[in-house]
Amino acid sequence: MSNGIINWFKFSSPQTFYPLAGKMIPWFWALTAIFGVAGLTIGFFVAPTDAQQGEGYRIIFVHVPASWMSMFIYLVMAFWAALGLGFNTRLSGMMASALAPTGALMAFLSLWTGALWGKPMWGTWWVWDARLTSELILFFLYLGFIALQSAIDDARRADKAGAVLALVGVINIPIIYFSVKWWNTLHQGASVSLTKSPSMAQTMLWGMLLMALAFWMYSIAVSLTRVRAIILERERHAGWVEELPELKS
């Protein structure tokens, strides 16, 4: 596989990935701050009031990005899980375990902000409709993944078990996404999708997209930080870890 311009396999070794991740983290934090400030400014001060919901609609600036992230992180996790199972690379498993807590956080945020919006708008905190239930299952999948991995002492076996769970759970992602199309749900359909023009005012959309970018950058930054910690923990007996300048002092 050395015929490509960049040898991607080089970065699949924890030793080369560790410093690379370290260099990228500050950039992603900076981007998180920029997009976050811009998104919140538009969300709170620029975007107009909604005709039906008044100011309460502003929860979408957190709710929608968090929901998108919760689904997307799971896809990335499943991707790493498949790579790990297929190539037997150590780093893949570490990436998957580094993503899980952030994914769980996003799923929780999505459910929680949704409940806060649901009470005044729908008249209920929670209903067992297809969208809400499948998102709850996603939250439990994340928790199950974390629990399963921490229940197995051997790191490589924990990775494999977790990878299988992650791949089984990936079926749930299209179910969440299309639930509002396939069944009658209380949850509204998608305002923004790839196949039709968005059904929301321009500034609202911009605020939401900027917040989504901020959530992306945040997720990458924390996941990279976490994967570095996992690398150090698992490779603590390796020679290169002992040689690290930050650990030598």
Added chain:
Amino acid sequence: MKPRHKRFALIGGGVAVLGIAAALVLNAFQSNLVFFFTPTQVAAGEAPKGKTFRIGGMVKEGSLKRQPDGLTMQFIVTDTAKEFPVAYTGILPDLFREGKGVVAQGKLGENGLFTASEVLAKHDENYMPPEAQHAVDQAHKAAKTVKQ
């Protein structure tokens, strides 16, 4: 075939089989997964009879009436094809509007009146400032039917 390719084939095959299994299960439970029935479905007898179920649609314009007891509200739920009158005693949610989505839980009486024990407002996917709302074409609104 290298062992690596075999493993990827296994993973791909496994996910595909699971996907098909999930699709079949969801298809089999189709009727249990719908959160509400549309008036057309209720009229066709698809909703459970004599049992509690949810009816969903739009509140017909100008159909909201307060009953003489002062607490009971009556309105018509429509999907533009069929409609059912709904009676509800209690406080309606903030987003409850004529011409907007609603989901009511309750029982359908012999006389065709749906007695609701819970009414939820169903918001649509449109987010717009008040000025833009005025510009929305009235005819377009009337033509919009509830998604099946």
